[in-house]
Amino acid sequence: MKLIRYMVFSVCCIMVSMFFVAASYAELPKVVIVTTGGTIAEKTDPKTGGAVPAVSGKDLVEAVPGLGKVADIEVVNLCNIDSSQMTPEIWAKLSRTVDEHLADPEVKGVVVTHGTDTMAEGAYFLELTLKSDKPVAFVGAMRDASDVSPDGPANILNAVTQVCSEEAKDWRVTVTLNEYINSARNVVKTNSTNVQTFDSGEKGYLGYIAMGKVVRYNDAPPKQKFPLPDELPDTVFLSTFAGDDGSFVRFAADNGAKGIVIDAVGAGNVNAEVYEAIKYAMAKGIAVVITTRVYHSGVWPMYGDQGGGETLERDGAILGNDLTGAKARLLLMLAIAKEKGDTSKIKEYFKR
Numbered sequence: 431m432k433l434i435r436y437m438v439f440s441v442c443c444i445m446v447s448m449f450f451v452a453a454s455y456a457e458l459p460k461v462v463i464v465t466t467g468g469t470i471a472e473k474t475d476p477k478t479g480g481a482v483p484a485v486s487g488k489d490l491v492e493a494v495p496g497l498g499k500v501a502d503i504e505v506v507n508l509c510n511i512d513s514s515q516m517t518p519e520i521w522a523k524l525s526r527t528v529d530e531h532l533a534d535p536e537v538k539g540v541v542v543t544h545g546t547d548t549m550a551e552g553a554y555f556l557e558l559t560l561k562s563d564k565p566v567a568f569v570g571a572m573r574d575a576s577d578v579s580p581d582g583p584a585n586i587l588n589a590v591t592q593v594c595s596e597e598a599k600d601w602r603v604t605v606t607l608n609e610y611i612n613s614a615r616n617v618v619k620t621n622s623t624n625v626q627t628f629d630s631g632e633k634g635y636l637g638y639i640a641m642g643k644v645v646r647y648n649d650a651p652p653k654q655k656f657p658l659p660d661e662l663p664d665t666v667f668l669s670t671f672a673g674d675d676g677s678f679v680r681f682a683a684d685n686g687a688k689g690i691v692i693d694a695v696g697a698g699n700v701n702a703e704v705y706e707a708i709k710y711a712m713a714k715g716i717a718v719v720i721t722t723r724v725y726h727s728g729v730w731p732m733y734g735d736q737g738g739g740e741t742l743e744r745d746g747a748i749l750g751n752d753l754t755g756a757k758a759r760l761l762l763m764l765a766i767a768k769e770k771g772d773t774s775k776i777k778e779y780f781k782r
């Protein structure tokens with residue numbers, strides 16, 4: 431009889447503890463982590479000494495202490511590549527995958543692990559193409575898992591905490607590393623080795639995160655959304671330089687480019703030869719956007735000489751505002767697809 435009483439008691443204890451475990455999980459928000467590769471998922475190859483893709487999404491998440499107390503995590507492995515190998519087509523696939531998971535009402539937000547080299551552009555591509563406005567945080571690492579102090583685990587924990595927070599609910603797509611939260615539109619990678627590499631210059635961070643708390647500084651920039659086309663139009667990004675004879679612009683115009691972005695100098699000026707090449711491209715119906723290598727303030731219609739920003743705008747080139755050239759290329763690509771190449775409509779998307 432005593433044995434039966436003891437067995438019934440222990441079964442009840444087990445059921446009660448299972449209830450509390452289930453209840454605690456039930457309270458945790460659901461977050462999907464979509465992994466794509468990058469240093470965060472790399473280890474040092476002992477033969478070559480170089481960082482190579484070596485960590486699975488599951489191992490990545492299991493290496494983050496305390497993550498299970500913040501959210502109920504699902505891991506989706508999209509790919510495992512260094513982000514120097516990323517393409518707009520892979521970002522389109524990533525955008526569709528993220529939207530699929532955000533469409534689940536149970537999912538609070540998505541964290542994307544991605545290499546830092548092209549993270550700013552990849553985050554911006556999703557900012558422009560996701561149907562959902564739920565929070566998405568891009569996260570990566572500047573030090574791989576073999577390093578003496580990898581930064582990936584803390585970055586993942588912070589990104590998951592961020593997408594679960596009330597403060598983040600209208601930030602849409604962000605880049606979150608080293609406790610700083612940047613908007614996808616304004617963020618730039620500014621340091622090739624330091625963990626404090628992403629910032630948004632004069633426009634400032636969206637917020638900060640420490641000790642599991644999100645601090646809000648700013649609202650996200652105005653929203654721009656584009657349908658994902660079946661095929662992304664061929665859009666190239668060129669720089670210019672002293673003595674440039676414009677041959678690269680002409681080559682792009684003669685080899686299928688539907689859009690050309692040119693990273694100019696100063697407030698958006700090019701030399702006379704490049705100016706002639708730009709007119710040659712526009713005469714073929716190619717949309718040309720002018721950005722600048724200068725970090726702050728962007729492009730202005732200031733100079734009226736051959737190749738000056740005011741001359742270029744007057745002749746039909748689109749001034750790229752304060753977007754980096756790499757991001758202007760993605761915006762131009764999506765705008766060409768949406769407006770079927772109509773530059774009078776396309777230019778509206780670049781206005782300040």
Ligand code: ASP
Pocket residue numbers: 467468469470511512513514544545546547548570571572573
């Ligand atoms: N080369 C790496 C990448 O972009 C750098 C990093 O992840 O930090 O994938």
